[in-house]
Amino acid sequence: MSPKRLKGLGASPGIAIGEPVVQETRPIAVLRITLPDSRIDQEIERFDSAVETTAANILKNRDRAASQMGEEYAAIFEAHHLMVKDPSLSKPVREIIREERVNAEWALDQVVGKLVERFESLPDDYLAERKLDVLDIATQILRSLHGTDITHLEDLDRKVVLVADDLPPSVVVKLPLDKILGFVLETGGPTSHTTIIARSLGIPAIVGISGACESGLRSRRVIVDAFEGKILFDPDPADVEEYRSRQNEYLEQQAHLQRVRALPTITRDGHRVELLANIDLLAEVDAAVSWNVQGIGLYRSEFLYMERSPLLPDEEDHVGVYRNLLNAMGDAPVTIRTFDLGGKKLAREVMGSEEANPVLGLRGIRLCFSKPGFFQTQLRALLRVAGEFPLGQLRIMFPLIACLEEFRVARFLVNRLTEDLRSEGYPIHESVPLGAMVEVPSAAVMVRELAKEADFLSIGTNDLIQYSLAVDRANELVAHLYRPTSPAVLRLISQIIKAGNEFGTDVGMCGEMASDPLMVPLLVGLGLRRFSMNPQSLPLVRNLVRQLSAREASAMARQAIRMSTAREIEEYLLERLAITLAKIKVRV
Numbered sequence: 268m269s270p271k272r273l274k275g276l277g278a279s280p281g282i283a284i285g286e287p288v289v290q291e292t293r294p295i296a297v298l299r300i301t302l303p304d305s306r307i308d309q310e311i312e313r314f315d316s317a318v319e320t321t322a323a324n325i326l327k328n329r330d331r332a333a334s335q336m337g338e339e340y341a342a343i344f345e346a347h348h349l350m351v352k353d354p355s356l357s358k359p360v361r362e363i364i365r366e367e368r369v370n371a372e373w374a375l376d377q378v379v380g381k382l383v384e385r386f387e388s389l390p391d392d393y394l395a396e397r398k399l400d401v402l403d404i405a406t407q408i409l410r411s412l413h414g415t416d417i418t419h420l421e422d423l424d425r426k427v428v429l430v431a432d433d434l435p436p437s438v439v440v441k442l443p444l445d446k447i448l449g450f451v452l453e454t455g456g457p458t459s460h461t462t463i464i465a466r467s468l469g470i471p472a473i474v475g476i477s478g479a480c481e482s483g484l485r486s487r488r489v490i491v492d493a494f495e496g497k498i499l500f501d502p503d504p505a506d507v508e509e510y511r512s513r514q515n516e517y518l519e520q521q522a523h524l525q526r527v528r529a530l531p532t533i534t535r536d537g538h539r540v541e542l543l544a545n546i547d548l549l550a551e552v553d554a555a556v557s558w559n560v561q562g563i564g565l566y567r568s569e570f571l572y573m574e575r576s577p578l579l580p581d582e583e584d585h586v587g588v589y590r591n592l593l594n595a596m597g598d599a600p601v602t603i604r605t606f607d608l609g610g611k612k613l614a615r616e617v618m619g620s621e622e623a624n625p626v627l628g629l630r631g632i633r634l635c636f637s638k639p640g641f642f643q644t645q646l647r648a649l650l651r652v653a654g655e656f657p658l659g660q661l662r663i664m665f666p667l668i669a670c671l672e673e674f675r676v677a678r679f680l681v682n683r684l685t686e687d688l689r690s691e692g693y694p695i696h697e698s699v700p701l702g703a704m705v706e707v708p709s710a711a712v713m714v715r716e717l718a719k720e721a722d723f724l725s726i727g728t729n730d731l732i733q734y735s736l737a738v739d740r741a742n743e744l745v746a747h748l749y750r751p752t753s754p755a756v757l758r759l760i761s762q763i764i765k766a767g768n769e770f771g772t773d774v775g776m777c778g779e780m781a782s783d784p785l786m787v788p789l790l791v792g793l794g795l796r797r798f799s800m801n802p803q804s805l806p807l808v809r810n811l812v813r814q815l816s817a818r819e820a821s822a823m824a825r826q827a828i829r830m831s832t833a834r835e836i837e838e839y840l841l842e843r844l845a846i847t848l849a850k851i852k853v854r855v
Contacts, residue, residue, distance in 0.1 A: 564799025
């Protein structure tokens with residue numbers, strides 16, 4: 268059989284070769300199939316078998332949760348087990364199969380639909396939300412009926428290439444990432460949170476590949492070429508040999524970059540650039556330190572929530588993680604962003620409901636303000652840990668600030684909690700550095716006012732581009748419209764950097780643009796001197812900065828920012844930077 272080749276978008280560089288394991292999360296289509304009388308008893312047995320399989324899997328989850336998280340967490344799965352074994356679910360399904368002579372999937376769908384309607388009619392919001400538990404259980408039974416309820420990914424005992432229709436961050440953080448050779452996703456874009464994690468850990472990833480799951484189910488081996496966005500299912504031996512050679516070449520290049528990691532990040536004409544790391548998990552700290560990082564420019568604390576979900580982390584959970592993070596970084600500064608939940612990182616346990624348009628809804632600082640107890644738990648922990656270290660080693664950053672009033676409210680809460688903690692006897696600093704993410708166009712327009720009051724600013728280009736261009740960055744249908752070279756975006760960035768210089772406010776960038784080889788010279792030319800990125804990008808950016816002249820980059824930036832279209836800017840940058848990029852073997 269000749270190999271099947273698919274094309275997607277390379278989102279995290281590298282080459283992976285291995286066994287594909289498929290994880291589908293999309294709803295299973297349910298069709299009504301009329302059965303002959305001779306098949307009825309067999310269909311009921313098939314349904315009963317699927318229920319038993321689901322119940323057994325839930326008990327495994329319960330035992331795992333009890334050992335890892337405690338009995339309180341395990342109780343959630345105990346409730347699910349009672350639901351799946353409840354005769355009020357299974358008995359009417361059997362009756363519909365027998366009376367209407369239909370398949371088990373259709374019968375289950377009819378019963379579950381009525382149960383959901385009953386839950387939705389309840390006046391108590393908490394009880395009404397239990398419909399989600401019913402739907403979860405029904406999905407598990409459906410997967411058992413279809414024979415697609417594969418071994419839990421948390422229990423992988425071998426290295427595999429994970430092929431999925433979608434893979435939310437809440438699932439990724441619970442994976443044994445040391446067993447993942449590569450990701451292949453049917454959905455998503457280059458700045459989705461899953462691909463950001465993959466880049467940070469050096470795991471090759473390709474996104475936006477229709478039909479990948481279907482092909483993966485039929486294949487025993489897959490090659491992931493995340494440089495060119497190519498996937499080969501059931502490759503022939505010649506392909507395997509070729510890609511093994513390319514994989515070894517890439518690893519040799521990485522080893523060379525590792526050897527020069529101690530070199531200073533300074534342009535040819537003497538302008539120093541600070542390189543920091545973006546991290547989601549404590550497991551990424553070792554990689555950041557190995558690449559000679561100068562600090563953590565962004566710790567996405569919401570992944571602490573995702574690791575604990577569905578339980579909320581308490582104050583001591585926060586304190587333990589933040590203390591370990593600062594200890595691991597030694598004297599280097601650490602910037603911790605408060606929870607940026609909501610949007611596509613839905614937080615059902617916090618929000619209590621879903622939203623029709625979550626990207627423009629209750630997310631980031633808005634969600635924190637709407638749940639003050641939840642927010643204050645995190646702020647108390649941050650202030651406590653900051654007090655255990657020298658002033659300035661821990662910096663607090665607020666996400667999705669859209670106006671000056673929001674920053675002032677956040678600062679007021681910090682000041683009030685500082686007084687409370689001191690009255691409780693904790694050693695708290697007088698003024699922990701407080702910063703704002705500039706990722707909403709309104710904040711960029713009003714950045715001079717924000718720069719006067721914030722201790723530092725960080726440009727979050729992932730959302731700034733998304734909101735400025737009205738492009739959902741995780742939607743593969745419009746991902747091609749997500750253009751970092753948009754002149755509108757570049758002018759906003761220039762304005763932010765100038766405001767920081769005017770008021771002596773540190774300005775950094777922690778969006779994915781900070782690690783884009785095509786954009787780094789332009790950003791240096793605009794005056795940016797603080798870049799934060801996934802750890803795997805650090806050596807490439809360091810080498811690139813060392814090849815640049817800040818004076819020449821400034822002239823180039825002035826020329827580019829006057830251009831009218833993203834395409835013009837891209838072509839200009841490619842033309843001007845081709846020689847520089849070739850020197851360090853950058854793929855563009």
